[in-house]
Amino acid sequence: DIQMTQSPSAMSASVGDRVTITCRASQGISNSLAWFQQKPGKVPKPLIYAASTLQSGVPSRFSGSGSGTEFTLTISSLQPEDFATYYCLQYKSYPFTFGQGTKLEIK
């Protein structure tokens, strides 16, 4: 199975900050990577697929990059509604696997 490791597991930041979350795959997955945002008690929200393609309706302050084994999710200017937990997902091969999550908290 492909293991997905996110870093950091938790972080704090301020409104307006630029934030980067990293996801590493245990083997190459090309660009078969997606990102999701989840707020407490809510359904995960799709943000990005194919490593860098924004889902419809997602604000342009979110961006994704990477290929192979290392990927990043960047939020260019944090907004109050962005404080949440973020998960990456590899869908290159079965079983699909999620990262453990990165909890983004307000500083």
Next chain:
Amino acid sequence: QLVESGGGLVQPGGSLSLSCAASGFTFSDPHMDWVRQAPGKGLEWVGRVRNKVNSYTTEYAASVKDRFTISRDDSKNSVYLQMNSLRTEDTAVYYCVKSRVGNVFDAWGRGTVVTVSS
């Protein structure tokens, strides 16, 4: 829209069947998945049923293989998760998720809660 149903309390070793009713899109096109989330934990992919073009074939996580079965009925715009030999570690919110062609997990249901406890 995806709406799950069928969750509830079941004893270890028991069975439960979840349903997911879809609307607002051509149901026969996308692959359909189930994803679960145990209390206070992260997301875990459970399995997939592919579309008709891909012969409705299925894939499963190792943790549920041979215990869970995913199926779909395109005539009813529904996907199902049959869960047998349930364990306490199967306790989770179960989400129905669709993946349209060229995308992945692009829409999620609200989830249904399954609790396995004696």
